Amino acid sequence: MKLLAVVELGRAVVAPPRPPARRAEVNSSLLAAVALALVPAVAAAASRQVEIGVENLYYRTTESPLNRGNLLGLDRNEDLLRGTLLWRETRGRARGVFRGLVEQRIGGQDRTEWRAREAYVQYGFGEAVTVRAGRQRIAWGSGFAWNPTNRLEPARNPLNTGLEQQGADAVRIDIIPAAWAGLIVVAARSRTGVSDLPFANEGTERRTAALRARFLVRETDVAAVVSGGRNQRTLVGLDVARTLVGQVTAHVEASTYRGAEMPPARADQRFVRVAAGLLYPRGEHTSWTIEYFFNGEGYGDEARDAWLGQLEGSVGEAYAAAATVPYSGGLGLRRHYVQGSWARSVIGGRWTTALRAVFGASDGGLALTPGIVYAPRGDLTLHLDAIVPLGPDDSEYRLAPVRAAVQARVRALF
Amino acid sequence: MLFVLLTVAAAAPAPAADAILRRADRAVLGETAAYTLQMTVIRPGKPDRVVEMKGWKKGDALGLVRYTAPAKERGTAYLRNGANTWLYLPSAEKVVRVGAKQNFGGGDFSNADIFRLSLVDDYVPTLAGEETWEGQPCYRLDLKAKDRSVAYDRVVYRVRSDGTFFPVHAEYYTISGRRLKWLTLDEVARLGGRARPTRLTMESALDQATRTVLRFLAVDDDVTLDDRIFTPSALERGE
Numbered sequence: 001m002k003l004l005a006v007v008e009l010g011r012a013v014v015a016p017p018r019p020p021a022r023r024a025e026v027n028s029s030l031l032a033a034v035a036l037a038l039v040p041a042v043a044a045a046a047s048r049q050v051e052i053g054v055e056n057l058y059y060r061t062t063e064s065p066l067n068r069g070n071l072l073g074l075d076r077n078e079d080l081l082r083g084t085l086l087w088r089e090t091r092g093r094a095r096g097v098f099r100g101l102v103e104q105r106i107g108g109q110d111r112t113e114w115r116a117r118e119a120y121v122q123y124g125f126g127e128a129v130t131v132r133a134g135r136q137r138i139a140w141g142s143g144f145a146w147n148p149t150n151r152l153e154p155a156r157n158p159l160n161t162g163l164e165q166q167g168a169d170a171v172r173i174d175i176i177p178a179a180w181a182g183l184i185v186v187a188a189r190s191r192t193g194v195s196d197l198p199f200a201n202e203g204t205e206r207r208t209a210a211l212r213a214r215f216l217v218r219e220t221d222v223a224a225v226v227s228g229g230r231n232q233r234t235l236v237g238l239d240v241a242r243t244l245v246g247q248v249t250a251h252v253e254a255s256t257y258r259g260a261e262m263p264p265a266r267a268d269q270r271f272v273r274v275a276a277g278l279l280y281p282r283g284e285h286t287s288w289t290i291e292y293f294f295n296g297e298g299y300g301d302e303a304r305d306a307w308l309g310q311l312e313g314s315v316g317e318a319y320a321a322a323a324t325v326p327y328s329g330g331l332g333l334r335r336h337y338v339q340g341s342w343a344r345s346v347i348g349g350r351w352t353t354a355l356r357a358v359f360g361a362s363d364g365g366l367a368l369t370p371g372i373v374y375a376p377r378g379d380l381t382l383h384l385d386a387i388v389p390l391g392p393d394d395s396e397y398r399l400a401p402v403r404a405a406v407q408a409r410v411r412a413l414f
Numbered sequence: 415m416l417f418v419l420l421t422v423a424a425a426a427p428a429p430a431a432d433a434i435l436r437r438a439d440r441a442v443l444g445e446t447a448a449y450t451l452q453m454t455v456i457r458p459g460k461p462d463r464v465v466e467m468k469g470w471k472k473g474d475a476l477g478l479v480r481y482t483a484p485a486k487e488r489g490t491a492y493l494r495n496g497a498n499t500w501l502y503l504p505s506a507e508k509v510v511r512v513g514a515k516q517n518f519g520g521g522d523f524s525n526a527d528i529f530r531l532s533l534v535d536d537y538v539p540t541l542a543g544e545e546t547w548e549g550q551p552c553y554r555l556d557l558k559a560k561d562r563s564v565a566y567d568r569v570v571y572r573v574r575s576d577g578t579f580f581p582v583h584a585e586y587y588t589i590s591g592r593r594l595k596w597l598t599l600d601e602v603a604r605l606g607g608r609a610r611p612t613r614l615t616m617e618s619a620l621d622q623a624t625r626t627v628l629r630f631l632a633v634d635d636d637v638t639l640d641d642r643i644f645t646p647s648a649l650e651r652g653e
Binding site for chain 1: 498640
């Protein structure tokens with residue numbers, strides 16, 4: 001499962017910060033809906049998958065330009081200890097999914113909380129229409145580490161794309177009018193905040209309506225995307241993927257919109273974001289990916305200095321919000337990035353080793369994410385990833401307060 | 415009477431090469447089929463990797479395979495539509511386009527081998543003669559790729575000449591003439607209402623101790639399948 005490893009590692013991590021009581025209410029109602037939907041299914045399930053797990057995300061933190069005087073209130077060692085549960089039940093054309101966690105924070109702020117990463121029900125009306133409602137991953141776009149056409153979900157962190165991502169509260173309708181075409185309509189609500197990090201940031205709430213039309217044209221996947229709504233820019237996107245030669249596949253995912261997502265608003269300017277990459281599975285066990293990302297609204301050196309200068313004068317929530325811009329923007333602070341990954345599985349697929357690197361070409365920052373997966377049995381997996389930010393002190397990854405991270409996960413499947 | 419029929423059959427000229435290939439193509443799976451498959455990847459000094467999956471095919475262009483076991487790989491799916499292949503990763507809930515020549519599930523079969531059990535559309539067959547293979551009388555077909563996009567440049571294909579048209583052996587060659595791997599089809603058994611080879615073993619010329627075994631556990635040739643299940647959109651929808 002080399003590809004699995006590669007793309008998992010190319011998946012996004014950064015998810016939203018904590019607490020609000022309101023979120024707990026949303027979780028409760030979602031849970032209730034899913035539980036009700038699952039009651040009849042449990043009685044006569046055609047297919048059931050249950051997974052329990054333990055995660056420990058350890059962070060070594062420090063004071064930094066994005067944690068001036070430790071305004072974020074971090075301990076040197078921060079831990080997120082979690083118990084996780086996945087329940088997926090399929091009965092005929094109906095499906096219910098719950099993926100949630102209980103988290104104990106150990107560090108600057110000790111507290112326990114729980115949340116649902118996903119909690120949805122799905123029903124298929126024949127082969128033509130499928131409706132899914134509840135908290136869910138939308139996961140569209142061909143990009144591995146960056147998806148500039150997807151502004152529906154909480155932001156991802158390209159530094160470790162192997163962690164599970166928080167879903168958005170959404171209603172999604174998939175329509176397949178013909179074998180060569182597909183249409184997805186989504187109404188979603190999500191927050192721009194970040195989770196899986198040792199500091200909290202609520203972010204702002206986005207309400208989004210989006211449409212993605214997908215076609216298969218001359219052996220090429222072509223998708224057009226339009227999305228917009230409250231607290232965000234209206235974007236138009238194009239996503240193209242095809243096989244180049246032999247085992248090599250290529251993709252280009254791009255979006256354009258007026259006005260910036262990061263401060264300052266630059267309301268009259270039009271911006272472009274592009275992610276373009278290659279996937280090359282070599283031989284039986286090894287695969288490589290490389291992806292370039294252009295963030296049109298990203299800061300040059302002067303704009304970066306101005307932004308940092310602004311942070312100097314802010315405190316409290318305003319500071320915390322600004323300090324997490326690189327994460328809550330989800331697509332990086334600067335303009336040019338390159339992501340590369342290598343993964344290799346050995347010994348009958350029991351061990352998978354991987355190395356990911358994200359290089360900030362604008363400032364020389366480098367984030368290395370080595371990882372290993374051990375699957376001693378078909379129903380047990382152990383993941384161990386590290387994140388090491390390197391590069392000049394004024395580079396993006398060194399501005400952030402995280403100096404290193406070790407993320408361990410154990411999963412048992414039933 | 416039986417003697418007369420057997421004599422006539424024995425004396426009958428061999429069918430045309432493309433007719434033999436067409437019959438052989440349908441000997442394992444029908445035009446449209448749903449099946450359950452077990453794949454065992456065998457590597458010297460390493461534990462066997464056993465995967466179970468459900469598959470659907472429609473014609474020669476459309477194919478879908480979903481892993482059902484082991485638990486850690488359940489939900490992973492491959493889709494083939496013509497020359498296009500996609501992989502669905504349940505943990506990422508994401509569809510990724512992959513190449514047809516890529517190894518299928520880390521074994522000796524390529525994606526093209528799995529989804530393109532039919533060879534008639536990709537190769538020009540020539541009847542190179544008749545021979546006995548593993549004690550069975552066979553037609554020997556020489557297949558030449560129609561273009562460079564096909565997984566192998568040349569295939570030597572042996573098909574039983576006893577009227578069953580069961581394929582028994584295939585050797586795959588690169589464009590440089592090097593034998594890359596070979597496939598053995600055996601364990602003929604009654605499955606899904608008719609007899610067919612139920613075990614396919616692919617062995618690599620690079621390392622003779624390695625091989626991958628596909629075993630059909632169930633087959634239904636009489637299913638009606640909507641083309642729309644063979645789309646990336648349906649792939650995302652899950653099992």
